[in-house]
Amino acid sequence: MVSAMHGKVISRLQKFFKVPNNGVVNFSPISVDGQILHNMLGENSVWEAPDISVQLDMVLVPKPSTSTVVPHLLGNPHARIICEVAVIQDGSQLSQKCISWMQEQYIRDIISIKILEPRRNVQEPGTGYFFRMMTAKLYHQGMTVQQWDFGNARKNSKDPVGDFTNDPTLCRAPNDPNFQISIPISDMFWDPPFPIPPTYILMIPTNVAGHVFNIDLYLIQRIALRSHTM
Secondary structure, three states, X not given: OOOHHHHHHHHHHHHHHHHHHOOOOOOOOEEEEOOOOEEXXXXXXXXXXXXXXXXXXXXXXXXXXXXXXXXXXXXXXXOOEEEEEEOOOOHHHHHHHHHHHOOOOOOOEEEEEEEEEEEEEEEOOOOOOEEEEEEEEEEEOOOOOEEXXXXXXXXXXXXXXXXXXXXXXXXXXXXXXXXXXXXXXXXXXXXXXXXXXXXXXXXXXXXXXXXXXXXXXXXXXXHHHHOOOO
């Protein structure tokens, strides 16, 4: 069971990842699912269920007998992108979980979202939403972790009344380039055998739309705030 906020944030993130399927619902090339068990190599090979797993449709990946991909439980393709959302979970536990996931080479990207407790004594004018700090991280194989502070209150701010109007970095509108997470769609189709041959060419189906997954953190912020108004 999950809270309304946790569930709604996960649902919206899933919709972002379905956009490249270009409206195809049945047997779409990119499969976006909830808590499906996967093998976590960094935790002594235990099975864990991420909040969101994004993987290829099984027809695009060879069966385990001819593929070096370690499948998730039931033998389906391993996730290439994983999302973890934490509302109650400690931030350090969330980070360690993401680091453990990254030890599986077929996971190309991980998005983590941490939503902190609301400030009960201050609310947004007009909406009545509580001021709340939120952070996001993007883990990408071979690259430095990217971070965003995207709540309607900044992390570690000591402002006692929640007056953040003079803060130019606050996430306060959609489509702000400072608060977009972009992941190349090509990461989804990274499926070489090992060792990787020098002739390996990554193939993306022609019915996949666009070049990147775009996650607008302002929309995630609004969904989280709307889910907790009492």
